[in-house]
Amino acid sequence: MTKEFDLIRQYFAESKHQFRRSEVVLGIGDDGAILNIPPDQQLCISTDTLIAGVHFPIGASAAQIAKKSLAVNLSDMAAMGAHPLAFTLGLVLEVVDDTWVSEFSEGLLTLARQFNCPLIGGDITRGPLGLSIHIQGLVNKDAVIRRKGAKPGDKIYVSGYLGDAALALLVLGHPSHLGEDVRLLQDAPLSDCLTHFEKAYYQPEPRVELGQACASLVSSGLDISDGLAGDLGHILQMNSVGAILNIDALPISESANCCASKEVCQMAALYGGDDYELCFTVPPQNTDAIEAVARGLTTPLSCVGEITSGTVLELIDDTGQRVTFENVAYEHFQ
Amino acid sequence: MTKEFDLIRQYFAESKHQFRRSEVVLGIGDDGAILNIPPDQQLCISTDTLIAGVHFPIGASAAQIAKKSLAVNLSDMAAMGAHPLAFTLGLVLEVVDDTWVSEFSEGLLTLARQFNCPLIGGDITRGPLGLSIHIQGLVNKDAVIRRKGAKPGDKIYVSGYLGDAALALLVLGHPSHLGEDVRLLQDAPLSDCLTHFEKAYYQPEPRVELGQACASLVSSGLDISDGLAGDLGHILQMNSVGAILNIDALPISESANCCASKEVCQMAALYGGDDYELCFTVPPQNTDAIEAVARGLTTPLSCVGEITSGTVLELIDDTGQRVTFENVAYEHFQ
Numbered sequence: 296m297t298k299e300f301d302l303i304r305q306y307f308a309e310s311k312h313q314f315r316r317s318e319v320v321l322g323i324g325d326d327g328a329i330l331n332i333p334p335d336q337q338l339c340i341s342t343d344t345l346i347a348g349v350h351f352p353i354g355a356s357a358a359q360i361a362k363k364s365l366a367v368n369l370s371d372m373a374a375m376g377a378h379p380l381a382f383t384l385g386l387v388l389e390v391v392d393d394t395w396v397s398e399f400s401e402g403l404l405t406l407a408r409q410f411n412c413p414l415i416g417g418d419i420t421r422g423p424l425g426l427s428i429h430i431q432g433l434v435n436k437d438a439v440i441r442r443k444g445a446k447p448g449d450k451i452y453v454s455g456y457l458g459d460a461a462l463a464l465l466v467l468g469h470p471s472h473l474g475e476d477v478r479l480l481q482d483a484p485l486s487d488c489l490t491h492f493e494k495a496y497y498q499p500e501p502r503v504e505l506g507q508a509c510a511s512l513v514s515s516g517l518d519i520s521d522g523l524a525g526d527l528g529h530i531l532q533m534n535s536v537g538a539i540l541n542i543d544a545l546p547i548s549e550s551a552n553c554c555a556s557k558e559v560c561q562m563a564a565l566y567g568g569d570d571y572e573l574c575f576t577v578p579p580q581n582t583d584a585i586e587a588v589a590r591g592l593t594t595p596l597s598c599v600g601e602i603t604s605g606t607v608l609e610l611i612d613d614t615g616q617r618v619t620f621e622n623v624a625y626e627h628f629q
Numbered sequence: 630m631t632k633e634f635d636l637i638r639q640y641f642a643e644s645k646h647q648f649r650r651s652e653v654v655l656g657i658g659d660d661g662a663i664l665n666i667p668p669d670q671q672l673c674i675s676t677d678t679l680i681a682g683v684h685f686p687i688g689a690s691a692a693q694i695a696k697k698s699l700a701v702n703l704s705d706m707a708a709m710g711a712h713p714l715a716f717t718l719g720l721v722l723e724v725v726d727d728t729w730v731s732e733f734s735e736g737l738l739t740l741a742r743q744f745n746c747p748l749i750g751g752d753i754t755r756g757p758l759g760l761s762i763h764i765q766g767l768v769n770k771d772a773v774i775r776r777k778g779a780k781p782g783d784k785i786y787v788s789g790y791l792g793d794a795a796l797a798l799l800v801l802g803h804p805s806h807l808g809e810d811v812r813l814l815q816d817a818p819l820s821d822c823l824t825h826f827e828k829a830y831y832q833p834e835p836r837v838e839l840g841q842a843c844a845s846l847v848s849s850g851l852d853i854s855d856g857l858a859g860d861l862g863h864i865l866q867m868n869s870v871g872a873i874l875n876i877d878a879l880p881i882s883e884s885a886n887c888c889a890s891k892e893v894c895q896m897a898a899l900y901g902g903d904d905y906e907l908c909f910t911v912p913p914q915n916t917d918a919i920e921a922v923a924r925g926l927t928t929p930l931s932c933v934g935e936i937t938s939g940t941v942l943e944l945i946d947d948t949g950q951r952v953t954f955e956n957v958a959y960e961h962f963q
Binding site: 341 | 755
């Protein structure tokens, strides 16, 4: 038996944090896992890969890496309106440090249990630190959130607050990929906000309940991983429509307002990555209903603009004036 | 739109090698893919991660990396008796070279089409070269091959030839992880065998048809990725049984016999990795049937030993004499 199997057994398969759910017929320990898919449901699947130094800072803790990686994948389920079912993990480690692996598995499986989404397989290999998570979920055929479907006149909604994750990098002492214009206020009360920003960056809240509850009310939707402007752009392109966003309506957290200028907060919200909030387009007749759903879940949900029959994304402010920022959206292969 | 999306669209989603199958309701281009799972089938899933310099040599071509990576995952489906359905790809690239990505996608999708297993999603990120493939398949509830089930008296069968991939590394000029004792004959006709060994290493034949056809005849099974001794060891441990293997019955290819001594060929078969042949345990009353199935598929299938009521793996030769090799099985975290 090689060390890989010892690790998997000890820290993942037989961890006290591991758990089962009835759809999992066969879990960790074979060449594949087996799942029962209820006949009235469709399978929804997604993959996200995270690499040290690219998707999380080199010095991130094992638990932080674990939670962020799974949260990002859960967010994809939320964006589809899916119910998370189970996931597999491809973990790449430079060296095996038992403490590290133990903390990683504890962080991973604690979040997994919170979403009733057990780990059912994967592998551990040697190489530069990184991981790939593959997640399965269940969707009702008639309540899938797709990117296709937005129509002129639909209102644009976003959940939670935007820009916190991009500002978090600065607060945590890392450079911003948004350029030098994006900086903190000199007299920012950083230590007061540290916990908020750490959580925003490493433990984004997957909006799973919101996605499920809104699936039949929206015309399209996705999760915001690369900044609202870029991600909304995918919806515009796919549906051959335009949009107007009111930058003064963008939801900015109290912590962000404390630590950065209004303009920097807006740039972070539009072009920063890693927020993992949901963006929906909503037909006008459903806006009351979706706002009621969000209130019921006590999830912030803000109307930030409208789909137009144009082809571009226009930014305006509260006075209706057009605004421009230098486009600084994150580019994987700059 | 960032470059990642351009790459995915051009080389994967809209590649002339891409194809659809009816179960795929939604493929590349959204936050998740959607699959219809036929109500009488279970879902079988598996993940394999491959890292440059660990799972394939640094200098491997894009098409070689692509085909090997998908073949390894298809082999997991074969090992479960599953019918491949679809897969996702997490690709990590240091730099984007259009020629490389084009050759990669062509190799990947060509093999995918051969097994009617389309690419339905994934991501491309920046980092050290590597990839993680996640594959879905369908199984009949009553014909799943598991590792659990082997009983004393069951015969042990392996498909194809063993050891070729380990010898291929030497033939291709790479060091062997099996140690210095594993070397080629000085007067080996290497150039004659190069094509055979390149194929063995980079394009292992996923034994998908064999797995499906044998699923209801075997008591347990898996695919051989880390050498027969180590992988059979998983079956022994899981079932609390032992085994006797006749090393003179191990299937050694003609090319291997030309290039290495009998002992080196046997060591490569037992302890070399990357063969991706199937190993089955078969109740005595099913041996005639499974041999007939293999003949029908013109797939080599060799009886190499028997499950015992012991707890260890014993090696014997044709004369019944016990044999020992230094254990040199591959260890991911040596």
